[in-house]
Amino acid sequence: MENFNFDHEFDVVVIGTGNGGLTSAICAKDGGASVLVIEKSNQYGGTSATSGGGVWIPNNRYAVAENVDDSYDDAKAYINSVSPDGMIEDDLIETYLEHGPKMIDYLHENSRVKYRNLAHYPDYFPDNPGGKEGNRSMEPEPIPGTDLGDDLNFLRDQHPQTAFTMGPIRMNFTQVEGQLLLGALPGWKTLFAKLFVKYIFDLPMRLFFGWKDRRLTMGNAGIARLILSCKDRDIPIWRNTSMSEIIFADGRVIGIKASQGEKTLNIKANKGVILASGGFEKNQELRERYLPQPTNAEWSAANVHNTGDALNEGLRLNAATHQMDTGWWSTTMKVPGQDKGWLSMVDKSMPGNYTVNKNGERFSNESQNYVSFVNDMFKEYANGNPCAPCYMIFDSDFRKNRPCGPLLQASMQPDSRVPKEWWDPSFLTKADTLEELAEKVGLNANGLLKTQQKVNEFSKTGNDLDFQRGDTAYDRYYGDPSVEPNPCLAPLEKGPFYCMVLYPGEMGTAGGLVIDSNARVLDTSKNPISGLYACGNCTTALLPKYPGPGSTLGPAMTFGYLAAKDITGANF
Numbered sequence: 001m002e003n004f005n006f007d008h009e010f011d012v013v014v015i016g017t018g019n020g021g022l023t024s025a026i027c028a029k030d031g032g033a034s035v036l037v038i039e040k041s042n043q044y045g046g047t048s049a050t051s052g053g054g055v056w057i058p059n060n061r062y063a064v065a066e067n068v069d070d071s072y073d074d075a076k077a078y079i080n081s082v083s084p085d086g087m088i089e090d091d092l093i094e095t096y097l098e099h100g101p102k103m104i105d106y107l108h109e110n111s112r113v114k115y116r117n118l119a120h121y122p123d124y125f126p127d128n129p130g131g132k133e134g135n136r137s138m139e140p141e142p143i144p145g146t147d148l149g150d151d152l153n154f155l156r157d158q159h160p161q162t163a164f165t166m167g168p169i170r171m172n173f174t175q176v177e178g179q180l181l182l183g184a185l186p187g188w189k190t191l192f193a194k195l196f197v198k199y200i201f202d203l204p205m206r207l208f209f210g211w212k213d214r215r216l217t218m219g220n221a222g223i224a225r226l227i228l229s230c231k232d233r234d235i236p237i238w239r240n241t242s243m244s245e246i247i248f249a250d251g252r253v254i255g256i257k258a259s260q261g262e263k264t265l266n267i268k269a270n271k272g273v274i275l276a277s278g279g280f281e282k283n284q285e286l287r288e289r290y291l292p293q294p295t296n297a298e299w300s301a302a303n304v305h306n307t308g309d310a311l312n313e314g315l316r317l318n319a320a321t322h323q324m325d326t327g328w329w330s331t332t333m334k335v336p337g338q339d340k341g342w343l344s345m346v347d348k349s350m351p352g353n354y355t356v357n358k359n360g361e362r363f364s365n366e367s368q369n370y371v372s373f374v375n376d377m378f379k380e381y382a383n384g385n386p387c388a389p390c391y392m393i394f395d396s397d398f399r400k401n402r403p404c405g406p407l408l409q410a411s412m413q414p415d416s417r418v419p420k421e422w423w424d425p426s427f428l429t430k431a432d433t434l435e436e437l438a439e440k441v442g443l444n445a446n447g448l449l450k451t452q453q454k455v456n457e458f459s460k461t462g463n464d465l466d467f468q469r470g471d472t473a474y475d476r477y478y479g480d481p482s483v484e485p486n487p488c489l490a491p492l493e494k495g496p497f498y499c500m501v502l503y504p505g506e507m508g509t510a511g512g513l514v515i516d517s518n519a520r521v522l523d524t525s526k527n528p529i530s531g532l533y534a535c536g537n538c539t540t541a542l543l544p545k546y547p548g549p550g551s552t553l554g555p556a557m558t559f560g561y562l563a564a565k566d567i568t569g570a571n572f
Helices: 019-030 046-050 072-082 091-108 145-154 175-183 188-200 203-209 217-231 285-290 309-316 371-380 396-401 434-441 445-461 475-476 553-568
Strands: 010-014 033-037 115-117 137-140 161-167 169-172 242-249 252-260 263-275 327-333 353-356 390-394 426-432 498-511 518-523 528-534
Touching: 010 019, 010 252, 010 434, 010 553, 019 046, 019 091, 019 217, 019 263, 019 553, 046 217, 072 091, 072 309, 072 553, 091 553, 115 475, 137 217, 145 203, 145 217, 161 188, 169 188, 169 327, 175 188, 242 263, 242 309, 263 553, 309 475, 327 371, 353 445, 371 498, 434 445, 434 498, 528 553
Parallel strands: 010 033, 010 263, 252 528, 263 528
Antiparallel strands: 115 137, 161 169, 242 252, 252 263, 327 498, 353 390, 390 498, 426 498, 518 528
16 A cells, blocks of 8 residues: 555545535534535536526425425436436436435434425426326525524635626525526515515614615525535535545555645545536537537536546546436526626526527427527437527517517616627627627528417417427416417517527536445446545436436435445434
8 A cells, every 4th residue: 555644634525525525514513523624716616506596306395385296206217217228227216216205304303404396397307107287396595694603704605697687786585586586477566566675674784784685595695504504513614725636555545635826735525526527518528428419518507616626536446427418408598797607597598589590480489498408409400400509589668578698678777878798699699680699690580480380470379389389387477478379489570670699508418427326436346445535416326317497406415425325324
């Protein structure tokens, strides 16, 4: 055995401060282990902090408390119905369905982590066998940011699209509130007024923390609750500390090499290392090696520090990988001046717009879930359809009443107040007629006019004969119930007309290291690499077809919990 001079020694070393990593740290500490968490950047939370914070776990305690009609068998049938044969091992699905609710129970009863049921947020394929129209996803309970004390300054900001953002104002909202606000649905103005008054008159926050919102929601609330639970246990979390190498000796992982600026540390892990450092979204070389084309790190909405560190070290240790061509897809917008893509998850679902390729033709159901829409983009692009990027077309009525990406509805942000740099054919274009719009953007005008004619006719009948937009409960979730006969379809008639460019981006990559039911990383012979565990987006996705809202965080937290149990031998 090579002699190592270790600078620090712990039982468990966790790499990453997202939901999965922090859950594993809490549970390992409760199992009797000494724990260190390291974070590559200066901010806690990773992509989890910038997400909607939803956690998809069937039969969780919050749904059960509301006497929801669900079962283990329904959930398994549903997952199997949306997962291609052979993609996921049955024992992993069974493990998840059994232990996901137990993980939530444990955190609820033993930490600051608290969620609330999303009763009306449907599965993404609710018409499939075992699918449900709600009650499988949860969102974090809001929490005052000042509970974090000085650590509030190191909490990664929510993505601007998960808050009301205008100039310096960043006003947070929950997922339930976001449905009203982002969809500009009936009641949104009253809700907005209540939230805005509370925000503006929170004078202590305005005086001491600037424009931050004291009320943390979504991913920020989830991470804040986990951080507080770590602080309650005196778990050290070292920021600006990156893993440079996994130390492997005598047939097992015994620690890591870490970098703190110019300083290199050898950190011993007596019982195990847990990788929870996210995917490879911001590594262009890995994207080109594994992901469908076209691909660009600039289109990703993920944490800029996610460069595949865990994947690269796993590959060096002969770890198995799977599903490397998959991602948590969503169309994104390249907002001028921002360092990551802006997710377009809701905009396309609302009535009064349609999305086209270079030929001015629709190619998919705009209101379906965002993962499926981008999968359609890749499929069509591979078949010669010029749909990546694609182009969201809307008229003055839509512009007046509904937000689109960072662009607030014109009643709140008229064109005169739109930043000048946004008016660029790579992002946002305006024209008096569709023909002029097509010329400015580089679209086929005849194709665009024919598409408008078809969409307008579909809007009158309520039947999208081409792509069945509005037929499912998920389609209608972000539709407008006041629009009839189809809440997802409205005609485009009044100029000026607008175009927003959408790219095939993602929230995170979904392929990675293969793990077993105890979250142990497996080698290419399917044997565990002793002392090495993983959870979250650095692992192979358990739910690759994204069955419902929170399908990344649910498995990340569950297998972080299982990793801690296996390492410590705890029985909770």
